[in-house]
Amino acid sequence: MSEVREFKIWRGNSSGGAMVAYQTQVDEGMVVLDAIHKIQAESAGDMAVRWNCKAGKCGSCSMEINGMPKLACMTRMNDYQPNEVINCRPMKSFPVIKDLVTDVSWNYQQNKKITPLKPKARDKDGNYRMMQEDVDRIQEFRKCIECYLCQNTCHVIRDHQQESRFVGPRFMIRLASLEMHPLDTADRIPAIKNEYGSGLCNITKCCTAVCPEHIQITDNAIIPLKERVVDRYYDPIMWIKRKLFSAKKN
Amino acid sequence: MDIKDLKTHEYEVVVVGAGGAGLRAAIECSAQGMKTALICKSLLGKAHTVMAEGGMAAALGNVDTRDHWKVHFRDTMRGGKFLNVWRMAELHAQQAPDRVRELEEWGAVFDRTKDGLINQRNFGGHRYPRLAHVGDRTGLEMIRTLQDYGVHQGIDVFMEYAVLDLIKDGGQVAGLVAMISDTGEFVVFKAKAVIFATGGAGKAWKVTSNSWEYTGDGYAMAYEAGAELMDLEFTQFHPTGMVWPPSVAGILVTEGVRGEGGILTNSEGRRFMFDNIPARFASETAPDEAEADRWLAGDKNARRPAELLTRDVVARAIMKEVKEGRGSPHGGAFLDIATRRDGEYIKKKLPSMFHQFKVLAELDITKQPMEVGPTLHYFMGGIRVDADSQMTNVPGLFACGECSAGMHGANRLGGNSLSDLLVFGKLAGVGASDYCRGLDAMPTLDADQVISIIRNATSILNREQGENPYLIHDDLRDTMQTKVGIVRAETEIMEGIEALEQLKKRYQQVKADGASQYNPGWHEALSVRNLLITSEAVARAALLRKESRGGHTRLDYEGEREEWSNANVVISKGSDGEMQVNRVERGDPPEHLKKIAYAELSELESTIKIEGK
Known part of the structure; x- marks a missing residue:
C-alpha cells in the first residue's frame, strides 16, 4: 500500500x-x-x-x-x-x-481549582496500605492522558458554553479519582455540586465515546459523583444523620 | 533593538524542562522558599517522562525482603560497567525508596502487593523485583502526580516556551532568553540559578523512542555556556523497539514484557539470549530454559532468565541474530508473551502495549509474538555535574535527569531513570537553592548577549532563501544512524564527523518559511543547531574511546579494555570555538563503595543480614 x-x-x-x-x-x-x-x-x-x-x-x-x-x-x-x-x-x-x-489553558485553570489530595497519616512502619481491589477503580481514571477530547466533545462546553459553571468530564474523573482515593481525607462534595457543576452533565456519554483510553467516564466517575451529591443534599435520612452526627465522608 | 522593550521576568531559580526531573526540582526549589519558574517546550504533563512504561527502581523490599540499597547499588554499578560516578549511584540507591514513598503521599497510585504495599516487578539487571509500577504506564502516573502536586506549590509555569540560550555575567549564570511558541515573541528570564532538566537527544537518530522535544537543547546550551559534557559516547539502544510498520519503527516496547515473563526468540524459534550470557553475569543468570521457567513460576532459588540481562547485552544479541540471518521478517527478533501468560493477565499488566500493537501494528499480543529491534532510547552521558549539588563547572548552572551525566555510567538499568529523576531532581533543587542563598545580588544582564541570541534566532526567518531545516534534520539522522549507530568503527565515525561538518555548513544557511507565530519549521531549525552540537560531541567521544563498554560498541576494539576502565571522555568548547575532547582519569573509588560493588552477592547479603536493615 x-x-x-x-x-x-x-x-x-x-x-x-x-x-x-x-x-x-x-x-x-x-x-x-x-x-x-x-x-x-x-x-x-x-x-x-x-x-x-x-x-x-x-x-x-x-x-x-x-x-x-x-x-x-x-x-x-x-x-x-x-x-x-x-x-x-x-x-x-x-x-x-x-x-x-x-488554546487549552482553560483546562489547566480547572485543574488548579480542584482541592488536591489530603492524605491520611502513614501506618506505624512508614507505609501506606491500600488493597488492589480498592484502587482498581481510580487506576482506571488515572489512565487519563489529558488529551481533552472529552472536554472538546461535552455538550455543556461545546454547544452551551457553560465552561464557567462546569469543569468538564476530564476533571470529573480527576475529582472521582480523589474522592475514591483510599488515602484521601478531604471533602469535595459541596464543590462538586456547586463550583464544579456536576448537575450540568446530562449523561449523554459523548465524552466516554471519544475517550482514547476507553475510560468509562460517565458510568464509573460522573454518575457515582452525582449519586454522592444526591446522598448528601437530597436524601432525607442522610440529611438527618448528618445533622445529628456531623458530616462524614463516604 | 532595545532590550528594555523585551518582556522580562525575574526569578531566583529557573528550571528548564518539565519532565520528572524538572518538576521535582521546581517543587524542591519552591519548598526551599525560592521564587521559581518552570519553563517547558510542550504543554505541562506531556514531557518525555509520560512515555516511561516499566517502573521506578527502589529497594523497598516489598516483594522480596532480601532487597537492600546496597544490592541496588551493586546492580547499578555492574550494569554501568563500573563507570558510574560512585557517589551518584550511592545517593540514588539510598534515596530512591523515600522518593517513591513521597510520590505515593502526593497521590501516585502504584499497583499493590497482596498485603496492600507498593508492588514491585522484575527488570533487566535488577537482582530482585524492584520496580514500583502502574501497569505499563508508570511515567504517566509519575508526571501527573508531580504536575497535580506541583501546581499548588507556587511555581510559575511557562508552557510552550523554547529556551534559546543562557546569558552569563562574567563566569556565572545570569538568566536565559526564550521564545514563546504561541506568539513568536522573545522573553528574558533573569535568574540567580538555572536548572537544566532538558532530557536527551534521540532525535539525532532515525530509529528512536524519543519525541520531537529530544533535541539535545540542554547539552548544546550548556556547552555554549562553557559547561563540560561527559560520557556522551554511551548511548543506550533499548533492545525492544517496534520494527513494523515503518512509520512506528522505534516506538518503545517496555522491558516490562520481559519482566512479566516474555521471551526473545529468533526465526528458528531458539531463545538465543541463553547463548549470549556474559561471564560477569553468568553466576546470577539461569543457564537454561528449565531454570528460567522455574523462576517464572515463582521459585525464589531460581535465577533470572537470560532475557533479563542488561539492555546493552540484549540489544547486541538481537543485532547479531539479524546479522547472521536469523532475524524476524522485518529485521528484528520475536518477543513472545502470548505463550507465557494468559490473555487477561497480559491485558492487566501490559495494557498500553496491548493497545499500542492492536492499533499501530494490527497485532494481538495475547495471541501473537511481537517483532522488536534496538531503538535509540537514552543518553547515559550528558552535562557533567557535582555528585552532591548537581552544579556544573559554570557557577549557577545545574543539571539533573537524563541531561546530566554520571549516575548510569556506561549503561543504564531499566527503572533507574524514573528514580534518578526524583532523587537528583530534588538534590538539584537543594543545590540551586543553597547556591542562591550564597549570592549577594542578582547577576547583571548583558544586553549584547541578549541581542545576539535573538538575532541568531530571527535570522533563520529573515533569510530570503536557504536550506529546508526538515531536510537537514533528515540527513543528520541518516548520518548518525549509519555512522555512529549501535555498532561503531573508526572509519565510519570519521565519515560521520565529516558529514556533520558539511551539515554545519548547510546549517549556516537554514531558512524557515512563514511568520514567527507557532512555527514548527522555525522550531525545527532552532533545534537542529542543538542536535548538531550534540551529535558532534557523541561522534568525537565515540572516536576517542577505543573499547566496547555498555552503550558504546566498537567493532574495531571489541571488549572492555583495562586502559579505559577508569577514564571518562570530557568535552568542552575551546577558546578557539572548536570542540575540545579530553580523556580524564577518574580517581580511586571510595573504599566502602568498592567493597559493596565488587562483593560476591552471597557475601554481601550475609553482611547486610549481620548489620541489620
Missing part, C-alpha cells in the same frame, strides 16, 4: 482561516499524524500541530478528523476508504492559536 492521498487541513489563526488542500504519498501502516508531518516537511513547513509521543500516551495531537475528535497518532490511514479525503480541523471547543493548535 503506497498511494497519493488527498488532505484538507484547516490553516489560520484567531482572526480566521480556511481548509487548504494538500497531497502526499502514504505508505503502509501510516497514521494521520505521519501524513501531517510529511506534508509539513514537504510543502507546509510552518503548519502548526501539537504532538509528542506518537504512541497514544501523551494526548497532544487531539484534533477533529473527518468530523470525529481523535488523536492523530492513533488514527490509521487505512481506517478510511482509499479515495476518501482526510479533513483535519482543530478542536472546536477551544480558541484556535494557529492551524491545528488550540
Whole structure:
C-alpha cells in the first residue's frame, strides 16, 4: 500500500482561516499524524500541530478528523476508504492559536481549582496500605492522558458554553479519582455540586465515546459523583444523620 | 533593538524542562522558599517522562525482603560497567525508596502487593523485583502526580516556551532568553540559578523512542555556556523497539514484557539470549530454559532468565541474530508473551502495549509474538555535574535527569531513570537553592548577549532563501544512524564527523518559511543547531574511546579494555570555538563503595543480614 492521498487541513489563526488542500504519498501502516508531518516537511513547513509521543500516551495531537475528535497518532490511514479525503480541523471547543493548535489553558485553570489530595497519616512502619481491589477503580481514571477530547466533545462546553459553571468530564474523573482515593481525607462534595457543576452533565456519554483510553467516564466517575451529591443534599435520612452526627465522608 | 522593550521576568531559580526531573526540582526549589519558574517546550504533563512504561527502581523490599540499597547499588554499578560516578549511584540507591514513598503521599497510585504495599516487578539487571509500577504506564502516573502536586506549590509555569540560550555575567549564570511558541515573541528570564532538566537527544537518530522535544537543547546550551559534557559516547539502544510498520519503527516496547515473563526468540524459534550470557553475569543468570521457567513460576532459588540481562547485552544479541540471518521478517527478533501468560493477565499488566500493537501494528499480543529491534532510547552521558549539588563547572548552572551525566555510567538499568529523576531532581533543587542563598545580588544582564541570541534566532526567518531545516534534520539522522549507530568503527565515525561538518555548513544557511507565530519549521531549525552540537560531541567521544563498554560498541576494539576502565571522555568548547575532547582519569573509588560493588552477592547479603536493615 503506497498511494497519493488527498488532505484538507484547516490553516489560520484567531482572526480566521480556511481548509487548504494538500497531497502526499502514504505508505503502509501510516497514521494521520505521519501524513501531517510529511506534508509539513514537504510543502507546509510552518503548519502548526501539537504532538509528542506518537504512541497514544501523551494526548497532544487531539484534533477533529473527518468530523470525529481523535488523536492523530492513533488514527490509521487505512481506517478510511482509499479515495476518501482526510479533513483535519482543530478542536472546536477551544480558541484556535494557529492551524491545528488550540488554546487549552482553560483546562489547566480547572485543574488548579480542584482541592488536591489530603492524605491520611502513614501506618506505624512508614507505609501506606491500600488493597488492589480498592484502587482498581481510580487506576482506571488515572489512565487519563489529558488529551481533552472529552472536554472538546461535552455538550455543556461545546454547544452551551457553560465552561464557567462546569469543569468538564476530564476533571470529573480527576475529582472521582480523589474522592475514591483510599488515602484521601478531604471533602469535595459541596464543590462538586456547586463550583464544579456536576448537575450540568446530562449523561449523554459523548465524552466516554471519544475517550482514547476507553475510560468509562460517565458510568464509573460522573454518575457515582452525582449519586454522592444526591446522598448528601437530597436524601432525607442522610440529611438527618448528618445533622445529628456531623458530616462524614463516604 | 532595545532590550528594555523585551518582556522580562525575574526569578531566583529557573528550571528548564518539565519532565520528572524538572518538576521535582521546581517543587524542591519552591519548598526551599525560592521564587521559581518552570519553563517547558510542550504543554505541562506531556514531557518525555509520560512515555516511561516499566517502573521506578527502589529497594523497598516489598516483594522480596532480601532487597537492600546496597544490592541496588551493586546492580547499578555492574550494569554501568563500573563507570558510574560512585557517589551518584550511592545517593540514588539510598534515596530512591523515600522518593517513591513521597510520590505515593502526593497521590501516585502504584499497583499493590497482596498485603496492600507498593508492588514491585522484575527488570533487566535488577537482582530482585524492584520496580514500583502502574501497569505499563508508570511515567504517566509519575508526571501527573508531580504536575497535580506541583501546581499548588507556587511555581510559575511557562508552557510552550523554547529556551534559546543562557546569558552569563562574567563566569556565572545570569538568566536565559526564550521564545514563546504561541506568539513568536522573545522573553528574558533573569535568574540567580538555572536548572537544566532538558532530557536527551534521540532525535539525532532515525530509529528512536524519543519525541520531537529530544533535541539535545540542554547539552548544546550548556556547552555554549562553557559547561563540560561527559560520557556522551554511551548511548543506550533499548533492545525492544517496534520494527513494523515503518512509520512506528522505534516506538518503545517496555522491558516490562520481559519482566512479566516474555521471551526473545529468533526465526528458528531458539531463545538465543541463553547463548549470549556474559561471564560477569553468568553466576546470577539461569543457564537454561528449565531454570528460567522455574523462576517464572515463582521459585525464589531460581535465577533470572537470560532475557533479563542488561539492555546493552540484549540489544547486541538481537543485532547479531539479524546479522547472521536469523532475524524476524522485518529485521528484528520475536518477543513472545502470548505463550507465557494468559490473555487477561497480559491485558492487566501490559495494557498500553496491548493497545499500542492492536492499533499501530494490527497485532494481538495475547495471541501473537511481537517483532522488536534496538531503538535509540537514552543518553547515559550528558552535562557533567557535582555528585552532591548537581552544579556544573559554570557557577549557577545545574543539571539533573537524563541531561546530566554520571549516575548510569556506561549503561543504564531499566527503572533507574524514573528514580534518578526524583532523587537528583530534588538534590538539584537543594543545590540551586543553597547556591542562591550564597549570592549577594542578582547577576547583571548583558544586553549584547541578549541581542545576539535573538538575532541568531530571527535570522533563520529573515533569510530570503536557504536550506529546508526538515531536510537537514533528515540527513543528520541518516548520518548518525549509519555512522555512529549501535555498532561503531573508526572509519565510519570519521565519515560521520565529516558529514556533520558539511551539515554545519548547510546549517549556516537554514531558512524557515512563514511568520514567527507557532512555527514548527522555525522550531525545527532552532533545534537542529542543538542536535548538531550534540551529535558532534557523541561522534568525537565515540572516536576517542577505543573499547566496547555498555552503550558504546566498537567493532574495531571489541571488549572492555583495562586502559579505559577508569577514564571518562570530557568535552568542552575551546577558546578557539572548536570542540575540545579530553580523556580524564577518574580517581580511586571510595573504599566502602568498592567493597559493596565488587562483593560476591552471597557475601554481601550475609553482611547486610549481620548489620541489620
